[in-house]
Amino acid sequence: MEYDFRxxxxxxxxxxxxxxxxxxxxxxxxKKYYVLDMFPYPSGAGLHVGHPLGYIASDIFSRYKRLxxxxxxxxMGYDSFGLPAEQYAIQTGQHPALTTEQNIARYRQQxxxxxxxxxxxxxxxxxxxxxxxxxxxxxxxxxxSWYNPRTDKAxxxxxxxxxxxxxxxxLAVSDIxxxxxxxxxxxxxxxxxxxxxxxxxREVLMHFRLAYLGEAYVNWCPAMGTVLxxxxxxxxxxxxxxxxxxxxxLKQWSMRITAYSQRLLDGLETLDWxxxxxxxxxxxxxxxEGASVRFPIQGLEGSIEVFTTxxxxxxGVSFVTLAPEHELVAKVTTADRRDDVEAYVNTAKNRSExxxxxxxxxxxxxxxxxxxxxxxxxxxxxxxxxxxxxVGYGTGAVxxxxxHDERDYKFAMHFGLPIKQVIEPSREFDLQKEAWTEKEGKVxxxxxxxxxxxxxxxxxxxxxxxKHGFGKRRINYxxxxxxxxxxxxxxxxxxxxxxxxxxxxxxxxxxxxxxxEVDKYLPTEDGEPPLAxxxxxxxxxxYEYEHSTMxxxxxxxxxxxxxxxPQNSSSFASKEETAYWNQVxxxxxxxxxxxxxxxxxxFWTKVMFDLGHISFQEPFQKMINQGMILGKSSFVYRINSSxxxxxxxxxxxxxxxxxxxxxxxxxxGKLDIEGFRKWRPEFGGAEFICxxxxxxxxxxxxxxxxxxxxxxxxxxELVEKFxxxxxxxxxxxxGPLEQSKPWxxxxxxxxxxxxxxxxxxxxxxxxxxxxxxxxxxxxxxKTLHKTIKKMQDDLERFSFNTGVSNFMICVNELTDLKCHNxxxxxxxxxxxxxxxxxxxxxxxxxxxxxxGTVGIQQFPAFNESxxxxxxxxxxxxxxxxxxxxAELS
RNA sequence: GCGGAUGUGGUGAAAUUGGUAGACACGCUAGACUUAGGAUCUAGUGCCGAGAGGUGUGCGGGUUCGAGUCCCUCCAUCCGCACCA
Numbered sequence: 001m002e003y004d005f006r007x008x009x010x011x012x013x014x015x016x017x018x019x020x021x022x023x024x025x026x027x028x029x030x031k032k033y034y035v036l037d038m039f040p041y042p043s044g045a046g047l048h049v050g051h052p053l054g055y056i057a058s059d060i061f062s063r064y065k066r067l068x069x070x071x072x073x074x075x076m077g078y079d080s081f082g083l084p085a086e087q088y089a090i091q092t093g094q095h096p097a098l099t100t101e102q103n104i105a106r107y108r109q110q111x112x113x114x115x116x117x118x119x120x121x122x123x124x125x126x127x128x129x130x131x132x133x134x135x136x137x138x139x140x141x142x143x144x145s146w147y148n149p150r151t152d153k154a155x156x157x158x159x160x161x162x163x164x165x166x167x168x169x170x171l172a173v174s175d176i177x178x179x180x181x182x183x184x185x186x187x188x189x190x191x192x193x194x195x196x197x198x199x200x201x202r203e204v205l206m207h208f209r210l211a212y213l214g215e216a217y218v219n220w221c222p223a224m225g226t227v228l229x230x231x232x233x234x235x236x237x238x239x240x241x242x243x244x245x246x247x248x249x250l251k252q253w254s255m256r257i258t259a260y261s262q263r264l265l266d267g268l269e270t271l272d273w274x275x276x277x278x279x280x281x282x283x284x285x286x287x288x289e290g291a292s293v294r295f296p297i298q299g300l301e302g303s304i305e306v307f308t309t310x311x312x313x314x315x316g317v318s319f320v321t322l323a324p325e326h327e328l329v330a331k332v333t334t335a336d337r338r339d340d341v342e343a344y345v346n347t348a349k350n351r352s353e354x355x356x357x358x359x360x361x362x363x364x365x366x367x368x369x370x371x372x373x374x375x376x377x378x379x380x381x382x383x384x385x386x387x388x389x390x391v392g393y394g395t396g397a398v399x400x401x402x403x404h405d406e407r408d409y410k411f412a413m414h415f416g417l418p419i420k421q422v423i424e425p426s427r428e429f430d431l432q433k434e435a436w437t438e439k440e441g442k443v444x445x446x447x448x449x450x451x452x453x454x455x456x457x458x459x460x461x462x463x464x465x466x467k468h469g470f471g472k473r474r475i476n477y478x479x480x481x482x483x484x485x486x487x488x489x490x491x492x493x494x495x496x497x498x499x500x501x502x503x504x505x506x507x508x509x510x511x512x513x514x515x516x517e518v519d520k521y522l523p524t525e526d527g528e529p530p531l532a533x534x535x536x537x538x539x540x541x542x543y544e545y546e547h548s549t550m551x552x553x554x555x556x557x558x559x560x561x562x563x564x565x566p567q568n569s570s571s572f573a574s575k576e577e578t579a580y581w582n583q584v585x586x587x588x589x590x591x592x593x594x595x596x597x598x599x600x601x602x603f604w605t606k607v608m609f610d611l612g613h614i615s616f617q618e619p620f621q622k623m624i625n626q627g628m629i630l631g632k633s634s635f636v637y638r639i640n641s642s643x644x645x646x647x648x649x650x651x652x653x654x655x656x657x658x659x660x661x662x663x664x665x666x667x668x669g670k671l672d673i674e675g676f677r678k679w680r681p682e683f684g685g686a687e688f689i690c691x692x693x694x695x696x697x698x699x700x701x702x703x704x705x706x707x708x709x710x711x712x713x714x715x716x717e718l719v720e721k722f723x724x725x726x727x728x729x730x731x732x733x734x735g736p737l738e739q740s741k742p743w744x745x746x747x748x749x750x751x752x753x754x755x756x757x758x759x760x761x762x763x764x765x766x767x768x769x770x771x772x773x774x775x776x777x778x779x780x781x782k783t784l785h786k787t788i789k790k791m792q793d794d795l796e797r798f799s800f801n802t803g804v805s806n807f808m809i810c811v812n813e814l815t816d817l818k819c820h821n822x823x824x825x826x827x828x829x830x831x832x833x834x835x836x837x838x839x840x841x842x843x844x845x846x847x848x849x850x851x852g853t854v855g856i857q858q859f860p861a862f863n864e865s866x867x868x869x870x871x872x873x874x875x876x877x878x879x880x881x882x883x884x885x886a887e888l889s
Numbered sequence: 890g891c892g893g894a895u896g897u898g899g900u901g902a903a904a905u906u907g908g909u910a911g912a913c914a915c916g917c918u919a920g921a922c923u924u925a926g927g928a929u930c931u932a933g934u935g936c937c938g939a940g941a942g943g944u945g946u947g948c949g950g951g952u953u954c955g956a957g958u959c960c961c962u963c964c965a966u967c968c969g970c971a972c973c974a
Contacts, residue, residue: 036965128904135891146925197892198973274893274894275893275894276893276894276968277893279892279893279969279970280892280893280969280970282892283891283892283971284970286973288973288974290974301974306974307973307974308972308974309973309974321974361972386972387972388972388974389972389974390972390973390974392973393973393974394973394974398974399974400974401974406890406972407972407974408974410972476973476974478973533904591968591969592969594969595969595970603947721927733901733902733913734901734915735901735902736902739895740968742965743902744900744901744915746900746901746915746916747900747901747914747915747916748915749914749915749927750913750914750915751914751928752927753927753928754914790905793905794905797905799903799905801901801902801903801913802902802903802904802905802912802913804913804914805902805903805912805913805914806912806913807913808913808914809912809913812913
């Protein structure tokens with residue numbers, strides 16, 4: 001009897017499902033371990049071989065941890081709100097919930113056939129109202145909180161109300177103001193506060209809430225009719241769809257993630273993540289230290305505030321530049337300059353992000369006609385407008401020091417503005433040709449700073465600026481608040497209604513605010529989001545609800561918490577459950593979420609921690625980022641303006657256009673010509689210029705796996721051909737988990753043959769089980785123990801590829817030894833069970849053990865005494881002394 | 890430009906703390922067995938060389954008794970960010 005994987009796998013999957021083998025529950029007597037996969041968006045295309053890579057790894061590790069005695073939480077769910085379902089709904093009129101449901105069913109079926117040990121009773125779906133009820137609840141928590149810089153954490157908004165009613169908002173409490181709040185608010189006394197109307201109070205509070213409605217420059221995508229977060233915009237076009245994106249000032253719901261900049265930065269130190277992801281986050285947060293300095297405007301009230309990291313060069317300022325969108329531009333523009341400035345500002349505003357980014361080398365700007373006075377020297381300095389200054393960063397204005405900043409230098413050269421050297425370069429350098437931008441050298445021409453080294457001059461300059469009241473020390477972050485509203489249908493409704501134009505939050509008891517039915521999934525004629533179409537959808541039948549919905553990252557920012565207690569209907573998860581399961585110990589997923597999901601979910605976790613809902617600050621302790629599996633596309637070469645195709649080696653003789661051919665039509669590089677003709681009607685009469693042997697050879701290229709490139713390999717056909725255990729082991733065998741690699745099935749036979757060999761170790765030619773009892777042969781025990789040690793090490797360091805290899809070596813050796821000893825085989829099966837669960841279960845029962853229990857055995861113990869004899873020692877001399885190093889042979 | 894990663898046979902790769910480089914697998918070569926299969930078994934397979942031997946981890950240098958591994962310079966490829974003051 002041969003290894004009949006089809007029969008075996010179907011039978012065990014049924015058994016696991018019927019016996020709820022992988023159901024887990026809190027168990028205080030055992031240590032927990034939480035292994036999480038990034039949950040998928042259920043797209044219509046189903047899973048391709050790249051998707052399960054991470055799931056296989058997490059499955060292996062979960063099973064291993066279970067063998068080690070841990071109570072392992074290993075759940076799965078769906079990030080089921082999202083654009084594609086909505087787009088499909090727009091095209092077909094079909095409700096997104098329906099397509100989503102179908103796609104989930106397909107995903108589930110594909111995952112099931114791989115034999116994962118998920119506890120499906122804990123499944124979550126972000127689009128399910130029993131789930132998004134709690135997403136809305138968290139939104140309310142954010143809405144009803146503010147960030148208190150004095151305690152450095154989020155607090156209920158009541159503490160702020162108390163503060164205002166006792167102290168008001170004045171200089172003494174100005175330390176509670178951070179970032180943008182600073183600019184927009186006026187001070188008031190406690191008395192004034194108490195006399196404020198409800199509306200006035202709410203307006204003030206809105207500037208402090210962690211979820212707030214505010215005016216902000218947003219990434220507006222006209223093609224999609226919605227706003228996008230910064231990380232959803234790549235090179236000035238939308239991440240999904242590639243539509244152009246422009247900047248627009250809009251009133252939007254936002255998340256005050258900037259309040260957490262420093263804590264998000266500090267928290268990274270405690271995490272076991274790759275340096276590259278941490279670095280991406282540091283970059284995104286973009287902390288820089290410096291000072292803000294105010295330059296009084298000549299002849300007008302007020303001043304222009306700039307942010308600089310080089311206060312040491314303050315005496316080298318020769319002009320000040322405002323961003324075109326800067327609020328003071330209109331005010332400082334003189335009458336004779338107005339036409340020029342307005343023309344410039346309009347051009348700059350109308351350029352899309354993409355255009356603006358495309359030509360960063362073109363220098364443009366315009367003089368406003370006004371001047372500021374230098375705070376130290378009183379010298380008059382012209383005010384310019386230039387689009388190299390970004391409104392969203394710092395104060396939207398810079399003090400230009402052309403001698404020591406490259407962009408200021410180019411601007412000054414272009415417009416013939418003075419360049420004043422204030423740093424003596426520390427090595428030979430031609431200041432006539434470019435700016436000396438290094439933070440090195442001696443300060444000159446700078447009054448009180450003269451003679452100081454740059455590194456010492458910086459703090460000295462800040463001290464002087466603060467002493468004279470010209471400005472203050474300031475840490476600036478590049479991180480922007482996250483826009484939270486989307487003008488879309490298929491997302492969580494924001495639990496807010498408007499009374500007299502003022503936003504009010506729903507109460508917790510009124511949740512969930514369910515998604516209403518609409519006639520179409522498009523914006524209304526007057527540009528309102530699709531939710532505005534919902535007839536009679538009003539709070540208490542009177543007040544308008546908020547019409548935008550939450551972005552895709554809302555539901556995914558906290559899903560790991562819901563898995564801990566997914567059925568709970570009185571809270572997002574009980575305290576007992578979150579205290580027990582705690583942080584995710586191992587998180588596996590793609591690196592593409594480095595700045596989006598991973599940052600947002602860290603932010604929400606910190607807020608939840610501050611408000612006392614959970615006892616940990618970071619969601620994911622250790623993270624592994626699996627590499628992408630790329631597709632190998634096949635190409636045929638059509639001779640231009642003909643229906644003839646030329647084989648790869650002869651294509652040089654013609655003018656050709658490469659066309660993707662479906663990889664299922666290509667075997668070993670050779671095209672199935674008849675299949676190709678039938679594939680698409682336009683190729684029906686295709687002619688082929690072939691190789692000498694009559695075959696047509698295709699060209700190949702490694703690309704991202706995608707439907708449109710006809711290079712998608714689904715796991716289904718491979719499972720059908722070789723079985724899930726083979727596919728699982730093969731995907732691990734391909735190479736290091738974290739490395740991207742092209743998909744290639746040429747080695748899959750090797751893994752499949754190995755499983756057959758393993759099968760034969762237990763069976764004779766007639767299919768009878770051969771298991772011997774009694775004393776285990778010494779040689780077999782050595783092999784076994786060597787393998788136990790290696791397999792364990794491999795698993796601990798996530799080196800699943802060597803794990804598979806080492807297991808193969810073991811089976812080869814036992815086969816050579818003709819070892820059928822019961823106790824050796826038993827431990828072999830347990831060791832294999834994480835990698836190939838189906839065949840392990842089968843062999844486990846053949847060894848006479850209870851079905852469904854192989855996964856909860858103890859991982860076999862490694863016994864050194866068997867290794868001592870088989871190891872050899874070789875001499876090593878170290879620092880002149882000889883010593884011996886033992887190696888396991 | 891800045892940051893991160895990677896570079897080892899024909900191929901995927903291994904080498905865990907500086908200690909026999911290329912395990913394991915694919916592929917290939919030769920043979921055995923077979924009513925032919927994508928089966929199994931045996932032997933071989935980094936490169937040069939008939940051989941002894943020499944040589945070899947992107948290039949060049951360094952530290953060391955010893956370097957794929959540590960340090961420096963450079964090169965190539967991939968990924969991320971990018972007018973951030």
